[in-house]
Amino acid sequence: MEGNRGSSQRCDLLQKIREFTRAIVQDLSIGRSPIVLIDRFRIHCTNPHANCCCSSVLPNGKEILTLQRENHVHRLDVLLRVLLIVQQLLQENRHGSKRDIYYMHPSVFSEQSVVDRAINDICILMQCSRHNLNVVSVGNGLVMGWIRFLEGGRKFDCINRPNTAHPIPVQVEEVKDIVSVADYILVVEKESVFERLANDQFCNANRCIVITGRGYPDIPTRSKWPMMQSNCVAQRYAGLEFFLQILRNTVFHSNVSFL
CATH class of the missing domain: 1.10.10.10 (Winged helix-like DNA-binding domain superfamily/Winged helix DNA-binding domain)
Structure with missing residues (x-):
């Protein structure tokens, strides 16, 4: 409907x-x-x-x-x-x-x-x-790692190629059939760090999901976070610059910064 x-x-x-x-x-x-x-x-x-x-x-x-x-x-x-x-x-x-x-x-x-x-x-x-x-308003975030999901009839299969980046769908409410065998989620602030991890085949050696909002997470990236949390047993975070702001905005959907 x-x-x-x-x-x-x-x-x-x-x-x-x-x-x-x-x-x-x-x-x-x-x-x-x-x-x-x-x-x-x-x-x-x-x-x-x-x-x-x-x-x-x-x-x-x-x-x-x-x-x-x-x-x-x-x-x-x-x-x-x-x-x-x-x-x-x-x-x-x-x-x-x-x-x-x-x-x-x-x-x-x-x-x-x-x-x-x-x-x-x-x-x-x-x-x-x-x-x-x-x-x-802004471009999509990116995700890679041990996760698979459907969105609007399209299949995003990161598990078969865990080091390949996929854009986070805009219509998050249409995401369904999420399957993950990841042990944890790694949130990366900068896209350059995300790309380095992908080039180093990070997800081959680590059974995890890596997600980035490309500096400051957009709404789809923030909205997808709780959906992925339910499929993982732990969450870890990476990125030092503005770490608290990014973490707060990603987890709590808030624009308020820690000082």
């Missing part, structure tokens, strides 16, 4: 994207400048003494984007480029990070905040969340 609902949401979103782009093409075909209306939302109160409704999720006016204004041309260009990437992600049922999208056209986007704004605009236009666009 969950898979059918997700497929239906993707189809609905793809239909909205097609209708949006078709309207723009039709305007251009008759020589008319397209007009894009984006709802504005009040995020915080600018007047603490006013009797306002800042907690309301209702839009607070609209922002009008048009090709007739020079400062809107680049913003619309970026929006359409990002929308095309999102469409491809949805059609192929893949996920991409905001950083991945930026590096597809770095000379056009110029900086990450430009992509972030376009994604936010698309969410407002399509009335959905970033999650629905198959866009994640």
